[in-house]
Amino acid sequence: MRVSQRPLLVAQAPCLWRNTPKDARLNPEDGELEQEPELGTRGKAAPAELPVDRKGKGHMDSRRMRGFSMIELIIVISLILVVSAISAITIQPALREGRVTEAYNRTLMTIRKARDYSVAQRQIYFVTLANGVIVNGVPSSQITVTQGSTGTVINTVTLPTDITFDIEPGIPTSQTVAPTTPDGFGVGGTPIDFDQGIVAGAKNVIYFYPDGSAADALGNVNNGVVYIARAGEIRSSRAITLWGATGRLRGWHLYPTGATYYWRQQ
Secondary structure (H helix, E strand, C coil): CCCCCCCCCCCCCCCHHHHCCCCEEECCCCCCEEECCCECCCCCECCCCCCCCHHHHHHHHHHHHCCCCHHHHHHHHHHHHHHHHHHHHHHHHHHHHHHHHHHHHHHHHHHHHHHHHHHHHCCCEEEEEEEEEEECCEEEEEEEEEECCCCCEEEEEECCCCCEECCCCCCCCECCCCCECHHHCCCCCCCEECCCCCCCCCCCEEEECCCCCEECCCCCECCEEEEEEECCEEEEEEEEEEECCCCEEEEEEEEEECCEEEEEEC
């Protein structure tokens, strides 16, 4: 029997290994597809991911988000209250001093403006200073500026409620022996003490004339002084003097020297 030498044609089955995806191959032992390990940038297998401590990360997040405890809030609020109390105690004397200075400036500027009005408009203006004027139900010290020819009040100024035209016991009272009264006017016994040396004059009214001079209602030269202070506080005392012949105004501040006080021009 003659055997043919021609090769047998055997149908070739498709190669499952080649047709499967690159990252999956058939495991010949169990017939399952196995994943091909991922390669790194240089063809080496990439290292497996390290386990993450989820519990630790969550613990850190919770610590960041927990906010302030009640004890911390109480401590912060207590510190704020202490600082506020200290600030209020420290700043209170400055505020009280500021109100005295404000009253002094208002008085000085109002009298000075009345003189300027008279010179600029060539008319007589008069200034009236008074204590105990009721403003919004509160007794106050007040200054008014009135046009002499018409009787029209053109300006009204009220001092802070805790400041008045006031003299305090202990201020200088002598006109000649140091420490003396401001410019030697009066004896420190009347808060509004203008029209010095005139018996029938009005102590609280000043008339300014177009030449800048100051007089009383009768035309007499009007020299005088007004005192400003907070009741019961001698160191808060201020004073303003007026020289009637020229209408010159001068401001004064009371200072201590040992057990006594003296006036010094501002």
